[in-house]
Amino acid sequence: MSTDLVNLSAIGALATVGGLDEDTLAVAGGNRQGNKRLSIKGSVFRKYAGGKEIGAIEDRFMNVIIVKMAHKASRMYYDKGYREGEKVSPACWSSDSEIPDADVKAPVASSCNSCPNSAKGSGDNGIGAKCKLSWRTAVVLPNDPAGDVMQLVLPATSAFGKEDNGRWPFRPYIQHLASHNVSAGRVVTKMAFDTKSPTPKVLFSPVGAVPDADLETIARQAKSPAAEAAIKLNVFQSDSTGDVEVAQPVAVEEVEEPKKRESKAAAGEKASDVSDIVKKWSKKQG
Numbered sequence: 001m002s003t004d005l006v007n008l009s010a011i012g013a014l015a016t017v018g019g020l021d022e023d024t025l026a027v028a029g030g031n032r033q034g035n036k037r038l039s040i041k042g043s044v045f046r047k048y049a050g051g052k053e054i055g056a057i058e059d060r061f062m063n064v065i066i067v068k069m070a071h072k073a074s075r076m077y078y079d080k081g082y083r084e085g086e087k088v089s090p091a092c093w094s095s096d097s098e099i100p101d102a103d104v105k106a107p108v109a110s111s112c113n114s115c116p117n118s119a120k121g122s123g124d125n126g127i128g129a130k131c132k133l134s135w136r137t138a139v140v141l142p143n144d145p146a147g148d149v150m151q152l153v154l155p156a157t158s159a160f161g162k163e164d165n166g167r168w169p170f171r172p173y174i175q176h177l178a179s180h181n182v183s184a185g186r187v188v189t190k191m192a193f194d195t196k197s198p199t200p201k202v203l204f205s206p207v208g209a210v211p212d213a214d215l216e217t218i219a220r221q222a223k224s225p226a227a228e229a230a231i232k233l234n235v236f237q238s239d240s241t242g243d244v245e246v247a248q249p250v251a252v253e254e255v256e257e258p259k260k261r262e263s264k265a266a267a268g269e270k271a272s273d274v275s276d277i278v279k280k281w282s283k284k285q286g
Contacts, residue, residue: 035229037151038064038139040158040200043193047150061192064139065210066184067149067218068227069174072096073159076235077108077117077131087236092117095233097133103235128156135159135170138230140221142188145214149221151230157201167192167203177206185218186210186274209274 039046039053045062047055072095079091092108092115094100100107108131109115116122117130133156138149154170161169168176177184188208194201210218221227 035151036148036226037153037230039153040193040202043200045191060195061190063142063188063190063207064152065142065145065187065218066137066139066189067222068138068231069184070095070136070231070233072098073133073135073156073171074233075112075118075131075133076233089236092131093233093235101233101235132156133159136231136233137170138222138227140218142208142210145210145217145221149224149226149230154202155200157197157199158203164194164203167194167205170204173204182206182274185222186215 035048035050037048039048045057045059046053075092075094075097076090077092078088080088091106092100092104094112097112099111100109108117112118112131115131119129121127122130135154135158137152137154139152140147140149157169159170161172163172163176173189174184177187186209187206188210190205190207191202192205194203
């Protein structure tokens with residue numbers, strides 16, 4: 001038996017570069033990485049695994065590669081009080097911020113736009129909305145693109161808003177990349193805290209191109225079970241026994257969700273050279 005284990009370990013060591021294939025991951029239980037995620041709680045970058053904080057960095061910025069992102073923001077509304085670490089069932093939620101999900105037992109309204117809880121000023125002390133917007137993404141570290149895929153959930157203030165000296169909230173940042181025909185997964189992205197904001201808020205900017213040698217790895221990570229799970233809205237329900245997400249209400253500023261706009265890049269236009277574009281942006285910001 002011990003010989004078999006030694007041989008299996010040796011095979012695993014040789015196969016580390018290629019990683020586990022999709023079938024092996026699926027049968028073994030999907031995400032073997034322990035639900036890793038990044039948080040901006042307290043305006044500090046924190047890393048969690050299995051719901052426990054395992055590390056934090058004091059730097060006001062960090063670089064990541066965005067490997068996958070939800071196509072739309074999500075919404076979640078709590079009608080009861082919340083204490084940190086406590087599993088609380090939301091009263092209503094939406095995976096696309098347009099209509100309540102099908103498993104919501106008692107939707108507040110038929111659509112998010114018509115819901116009073118999504119209206120400006122409906123939040124505590126007349127700030128923001130009772131029903132909170134957020135955007136789910138999956139990221140990896142540039143120095144370890146084949147490593148952990150981490151979930152990063154962005155509050156509304158980090159997802160929507162205006163450019164600030166060459167830095168953008170998440171959606172305008174993605175729109176900026178798209179206008180230059182650049183995909184998010186081809187760029188090393190800098191996330192930096194907005195030190196002027198009273199609540200945790202990060203802004204995004206491009207700092208370099210992903211090396212060609214890493215592009216295949218990034219494409220593979222984008223299709224991984226960890227990335228798929230990171231962008232999915234999983235909601236804790238008191239009578240549920242499945243996977244749960246304990247979503248914490250976030251204090252937010254008043255933000256305007258921008259309307260959809262078309263990319264400036266023509267549909268048939270070839271992808272621009274990412275390195276050249278990043279250099280041009282850097283000169284403009286300098």
